[in-house]
Amino acid sequence: MIDHYFQRADVLIRLQSGPVGPYLPGFLSALEQRRFSHDTIRRYVRGADTLCRWLDGQGIALVEANQKHIEAYVCHYVRLPDNRYIQGRLSKAASSLPRIATLLGEQGILCGSVPLSKTEVWLARFDNHLMRVHGISRNSRDNYVRYARRLIQSLQTNDPDWSVLNAQHIANFVCREAAKLKSGSGCHLLAAAVRAVLRFLVAEGALPPNLDRAIPVIRLWQHVSLPQHFSTEELEQILETCRTATVGRLRDACIVLMMARLGMRAGEVRQLKLEDIDWIEGVIRVRLGKSRRERTLPLLEDIGTLLSAYLQQERPASAEQSIFLTSLPPYRPLAWSTAISRISKGIFKEAGGPEVRYEPWRFIASPRSLSSVGKRVGIFSSCKGEAAA
Numbered sequence: 090m091i092d093h094y095f096q097r098a099d100v101l102i103r104l105q106s107g108p109v110g111p112y113l114p115g116f117l118s119a120l121e122q123r124r125f126s127h128d129t130i131r132r133y134v135r136g137a138d139t140l141c142r143w144l145d146g147q148g149i150a151l152v153e154a155n156q157k158h159i160e161a162y163v164c165h166y167v168r169l170p171d172n173r174y175i176q177g178r179l180s181k182a183a184s185s186l187p188r189i190a191t192l193l194g195e196q197g198i199l200c201g202s203v204p205l206s207k208t209e210v211w212l213a214r215f216d217n218h219l220m221r222v223h224g225i226s227r228n229s230r231d232n233y234v235r236y237a238r239r240l241i242q243s244l245q246t247n248d249p250d251w252s253v254l255n256a257q258h259i260a261n262f263v264c265r266e267a268a269k270l271k272s273g274s275g276c277h278l279l280a281a282a283v284r285a286v287l288r289f290l291v292a293e294g295a296l297p298p299n300l301d302r303a304i305p306v307i308r309l310w311q312h313v314s315l316p317q318h319f320s321t322e323e324l325e326q327i328l329e330t331c332r333t334a335t336v337g338r339l340r341d342a343c344i345v346l347m348m349a350r351l352g353m354r355a356g357e358v359r360q361l362k363l364e365d366i367d368w369i370e371g372v373i374r375v376r377l378g379k380s381r382r383e384r385t386l387p388l389l390e391d392i393g394t395l396l397s398a399y400l401q402q403e404r405p406a407s408a409e410q411s412i413f414l415t416s417l418p419p420y421r422p423l424a425w426s427t428a429i430s431r432i433s434k435g436i437f438k439e440a441g442g443p444e445v446r447y448e449p450w451r452f453i454a455s456p457r458s459l460s461s462v463g464k465r466v467g468i469f470s471s472c473k474g475e476a477a478a
Contacts, residue, residue: 090117094131104134108151109141112196119192123419124405136182136189141198155201159190207248208241218289226356228425236282239266251295256303259283263304276307323440324349330440332391338439339399340413341432346395347373348433351386355429359422361412366396 091113095101104110116137120130143162144154163186168177178184194200205213216234219225225233241249243262263283267276283304290296328349334342347353357375365374366388375384388396400412407414411422423429 090114091134094127094134104138107138107142108145109137109193112151112193112198113137115196116192119195123421125419132182133185133189133192136185137193140186140189141193151198153201154199155203156190157203158201159186159199162186208238211241211249212237215286215289219285223285228356232278233282233285236266236279237286240283240286251290254296254300256300259287259300259303260305267305267307280304280307327436327440330436332395334395336398336402338436339395339403340416341436343392343395343399344413344429344432345436346392348429350389350392353386355426359411359413359426359429362410363412364410366412368393 091104092101094117095104104113109116113134117130117134120133125133140159140162141151143165144151144158147158149158163179163183166180166183168174169180171178190199212234215237216230219230219233240262243258244250244253246253263279266279270276270279284301287296287301287304291298291300328346331342331346331349344358347358348355351373353375360376361373362376365376367374368388371388371393373386373388375386396412404412405414405418405420407420409420409422413423414420415423
């Protein structure tokens with residue numbers, strides 16, 4: 090199997106005789122099942138060989154290697170200069186290591202347990218509280234946990250010692266972190282995260298109540314966060330671009346059309362499953378969105394037609410239940426809502442519209458844009474002998 094990707098005899102001998110050699114057949118099979126390209130498979134095999142050789146040189150058995158060892162290996166890579174990142178960005182070889190480690194973990198190596206410190210245990214408990222009690226999304230929880238970690242580090246103790254946390258320390262921490270941010274919305278996220286940490290500590294009995302009042306007031310200009318407005322002509326131009334999309338753009342057009350016509354959030358569109366579309370009743374079921382309530386939206390005729398075309402003509406064959414998958418192998422669900430932002434920008438550019446984020450779509454789904462809300466997919470509901478009102 091490996092000789093399909095590497096022809097040179099010396100390369101084959103080096104790979105098969107190395108520490109990763111016994112695990113290469115299963116590793117290659119996992120890559121092929123996920124439909125990685127030929128060049129990507131070659132790159133991943135080289136990366137796996139280099140990683141395992143480094144671990145072997147450090148005296149670390151592959152079956153005992155864990156996430157901490159992989160992070161230590163990544164630190165050896167020189168970061169590339171990039172204005173978007175203060176410390177630079179990782180190279181392609183370094184950024185692919187987490188996925189390589191995951192696939193090797195399926196072969197029974199690089200999956201050793203990591204001993205958790207008291208800080209990590211507390212952060213895991215805080216994350217579980219945010220998910221179970223408040224129903225906060227994964228992306229938001231990551232932001233909250235990041236600020237909670239920084240707050241613990243500011244205490245300058247090995248383990249969380251909340252007895253040294255007082256009102257002055259909280260105010261200084263918030264001001265210091267806010268100085269690093271450029272936008273008012275980022276400052277509000279900081280205040281919300283610190284407030285959540287303090288209230289969780291009060292609920293656990295680790296802090297007295299009302300310490301959250303020490304968080305400084307974040308000043309924000311009125312109406313500064315209002316989304317950019319679309320004119321009627323711009324909206325119709327973008328919607329027309331979506332309705333006339335061809336194969337290769339059906340997924341992107343369907344995503345934008347759902348947000349524009351139904352006011353769905355990016356995360357709600359991204360998490361839609363095949364079972365959430367009721368073609369008979371002509372409805373879309375949005376399960377546990379930001380409000381933690383299930384909603385039912387009408388499956389409009391133009392959305393149903395475009396979605397049907399995407400599922401039949403463009404969506405790759407996959408066991409994944411998510412409706413919208415990545416366009417390149419390995420085909421998997423869209424991981425983050427930022428992918429929706431990139432998709433929206435592509436549609437805007439194609440339609441000649443303004444370059445804005447995806448958020449304004451939720452606010453332009455007015456009665457004007459939902460004027461045909463009663464016009465559901467009759468071709469699907471007609472099999473029951475009735476048209477959905």
